[in-house]
Amino acid sequence: xxxxxxxxxxxxxxxxxxxxxxxxxxxxxxxxxxxxxxxxxxxxxxxxxxxxxxxxxxxxxxxxxxxxxxxxxxxxxxxxxxxxxxxxxxxxxxxxxxxxxxxxxxxxxxxxxxxxxxxxxxxxxxxxxxxxxxxxxxxxxxxxxxxxxxxxxxxxxxxxxxxxxxxxxxxxxxxxxxxxxxxxxxxxxxxxxxxxxxxxxxxxxxxxxxxxxxxxxxxxxxxxxxxxxxxxxxxxxxxxxxxxxxxxxxxxxxxxxxxxxxxxxxxxxxxxxxxxxxxxxxxxxxxxxxxxxxxxxxxxxxxxxxxxxxxxxxxxxxxxxxxxxxxxxxxxxxxxxxxxxxxxxxxxxxxxxxxxxxxxxxxxxxxxxxxxxxxxxxxxxxxxxxxxxxxxxxxxxxxxxxxx
Amino acid sequence: xxxxxxxxxxxxxxxxxxxxxxxxxxxxxxxxxxxxxxxxxxxxxxxxxxxxxxxxxxxxxxxxxxxxxxxxxxxxxxxxxxxxxxxxxxxxxxxxxxxxxxxxxxxxxxxxxxxxxxxxxxxxxxxxxxxxxxxxxxxxxxxxxxxxxxxxxxxxxxxxxxxxxxxxxxxxxxxxxxxxxxxxxxxxxxxxxxxxxxxxxxxxxxxxxxxxxxxxxxxxxxxxxxxxxxxxxxxxxxxxxxxxxxxxxxxxx
Numbered sequence: 001x002x003x004x005x006x007x008x009x010x011x012x013x014x015x016x017x018x019x020x021x022x023x024x025x026x027x028x029x030x031x032x033x034x035x036x037x038x039x040x041x042x043x044x045x046x047x048x049x050x051x052x053x054x055x056x057x058x059x060x061x062x063x064x065x066x067x068x069x070x071x072x073x074x075x076x077x078x079x080x081x082x083x084x085x086x087x088x089x090x091x092x093x094x095x096x097x098x099x100x101x102x103x104x105x106x107x108x109x110x111x112x113x114x115x116x117x118x119x120x121x122x123x124x125x126x127x128x129x130x131x132x133x134x135x136x137x138x139x140x141x142x143x144x145x146x147x148x149x150x151x152x153x154x155x156x157x158x159x160x161x162x163x164x165x166x167x168x169x170x171x172x173x174x175x176x177x178x179x180x181x182x183x184x185x186x187x188x189x190x191x192x193x194x195x196x197x198x199x200x201x202x203x204x205x206x207x208x209x210x211x212x213x214x215x216x217x218x219x220x221x222x223x224x225x226x227x228x229x230x231x232x233x234x235x236x237x238x239x240x241x242x243x244x245x246x247x248x249x250x251x252x253x254x255x256x257x258x259x260x261x262x263x264x265x266x267x268x269x270x271x272x273x274x275x276x277x278x279x280x281x282x283x284x285x286x287x288x289x290x291x292x293x294x295x296x297x298x299x300x301x302x303x304x305x306x307x308x309x310x311x312x313x314x315x316x317x318x319x320x321x322x323x324x325x326x327x328x329x330x331x332x333x334x335x336x337x338x339x340x341x342x343x344x345x346x347x348x349x350x351x352x353x354x355x356x357x358x359x360x361x362x363x364x365x366x367x368x369x370x371x372x373x374x375x376x377x378x379x380x381x382x383x384x385x386x387x388x389x390x391x392x393x394x395x396x397x398x399x400x401x402x403x404x
Numbered sequence: 405x406x407x408x409x410x411x412x413x414x415x416x417x418x419x420x421x422x423x424x425x426x427x428x429x430x431x432x433x434x435x436x437x438x439x440x441x442x443x444x445x446x447x448x449x450x451x452x453x454x455x456x457x458x459x460x461x462x463x464x465x466x467x468x469x470x471x472x473x474x475x476x477x478x479x480x481x482x483x484x485x486x487x488x489x490x491x492x493x494x495x496x497x498x499x500x501x502x503x504x505x506x507x508x509x510x511x512x513x514x515x516x517x518x519x520x521x522x523x524x525x526x527x528x529x530x531x532x533x534x535x536x537x538x539x540x541x542x543x544x545x546x547x548x549x550x551x552x553x554x555x556x557x558x559x560x561x562x563x564x565x566x567x568x569x570x571x572x573x574x575x576x577x578x579x580x581x582x583x584x585x586x587x588x589x590x591x592x593x594x595x596x597x598x599x600x601x602x603x604x605x606x607x608x609x610x611x612x613x614x615x616x617x618x619x620x621x622x623x624x625x626x627x628x629x630x631x632x633x634x635x636x637x638x639x640x641x642x643x644x645x646x647x648x649x650x651x652x653x654x655x656x657x
Contacts, residue, residue, distance in 0.1 A: 295493030
């Protein structure tokens with residue numbers, strides 16, 4: 001919980017709020033009440049803490065990446081969320097929401113997924129807490145990510161291929177919202193990022209903000225001072241808000257969010273909602289999104305499935321407007337270069353999502369060094385591991401090697 | 405009161421205009437002109453398909469307003485039904501101005517609650533437009549009071565929990581919700597219209613027995629979706645509308 005927003009009606013400045021059918025308001029109100037109670041309930045916090053520690057494997061380590069640092073011209077520390085159970089920061093959110101589902105007396109969760117990471121994490125939490133789990137996934141994605149479909153089914157979840165609209169992540173969210181409107185009495189919508197109608201952005205943030213709380217203490221222990229900058233990738237924005245939030249009051253710590261620039265923001269083929277989008281409403285919140293002149297959502301493009309979403313959580317829109325955080329796009333090519341660099345210098349295969357944060361850190365390092373007149377310290381949220389991306393990376397570098 | 409929904413731009417802009425005129429001639433009292441949107445979370449498969457086709461055909465905001473203008477003199481009250489982002493993008497004040505200028509009576513907003521509607525309430529007041537918000541079986545008494553107080557024209561009771569076109573034959577939620585709305589509304593004259601997946605005259609008569617308005621969408625859109633050509637679609641649309649209007653009149657008289 002924090003006093004850094006949102007306000008009572010769920011707004012971060014002019015962003016956020018609730019742009020949903022009236023039929024969902026009662027459920028959102030119930031969720032808001034229960035989540036606020038849970039955040040101050042010792043029993044809930046003890047159980048959440050126990051699962052995070054014994055099951056998910058947190059606190060994740062903060063690792064000084066010495067060889068990478070030598071190349072970057074900065075002291076780079078990696079917050080190793082890739083080592084968590086299920087391989088990403090997402091396990092924190094799903095455990096929190098699944099516990100909350102049980103607390104509300106609901107027996108069924110639904111979730112959306114793009115490439116399948118949040119779907120697998122949701123299916124994992126559902127198995128652990130004995131909840132029925134239905135995952136909506138774009139039909140095209142179910143074919144491309146057949147292994148993740150198999151994982152979800154092994155964990156006992158039902159995967160529903162979505163055949164409407166553009167058959168991508170945003171349509172999977174639409175279908176999940178339709179299910180939720182219909183089955184709201186029995187069902188919790190376990191949204192995968194810090195977006196959507198209030199209280200989701202604040203609630204998801206509070207479930208993942210341990211990332212920043214841990215990192216802040218770990219960097220103080222390791223270096224005796226706060227970092228000069230914190231870097232994270234931003235799609236919907238949960239890993240970024242998770243690591244940013246504890247640092248927001250530390251005004252000397254620069255916060256950098258790196259959006260998916262795809263082929264380049266100027267090409268129109270990207271997923272950079274803040275740097276390349278405009279103000280609007282999508283999936284229940286007022287925020288920045290990719291849209292045409294008539295307010296129709298434009299499909300996003302990124303090599304990273306986890307960042308391939310045409311909007312962004314409202315708290316990021318607000319942090320952008322207040323100037324507290326800086327958002328920049330990172331292209332597919334920049335991200336893949338950073339991906340390979342981390343593989344070769346540290347023996348860590350990062351998620352392509354997290355590679356955007358690495359690439360951004362490499363970009364800001366010389367500027368920061370010049371500004372500070374010394375070697376800067378940067379904490380990078382390594383939000384997920386890259387096992388899932390081996391095929392994509394193989395194709396990418398195969399193509400490049402062929403051209404060399 | 406029979407309320408009929410058709411999306412603008414389906415099957416074409418002119419075809420959509422012809423369809424609305426046919427529907428009005430056959431007995432619809434109020435028209436909801438749908439603003440096709442890329443992410444219609446409240447809509448079931450039939451309306452989604454039509455909206456997708458309209459968008460694929462290139463329908464624009466100006467086409468929605470042109471549709472309103474072209475049917476404004478047909479003899480029914482013409483409202484636009486739109487998800488919020490297209491209105492937000494157009495500019496709330498500008499849309500209210502242009503909708504009023506086109507002869508539109510107001511706007512139905514399925515994903516805008518009065519809590520978020522300050523700008524729209526001001527703009528609709530300025531241009532004398534109706535604003536139709538939704539109530540649901542899960543709405544608390546306090547929210548029903550607040551929402552009906554913000555409505556003008558009528559209130560839309562989405563009486564099945566679910567998307568458009570869904571129908572639960574055994575649902576008793578609709579009469580209960582209508583009764584609650586009437587009891588809680590500060591304005592006893594505010595009509596209550598019910599959307600309940602009505603498909604024929606008999607069902608329309610049943611809903612008209614307890615509600616002021618019967619809203620039909622998916623069944624009407626289905627006439628156009630299922631037809632081999634526009635003429636056949638218009639013919640099916642006239643037949644169904646007359647059947648629905650007969651059902652509503654039968655009960656109301």
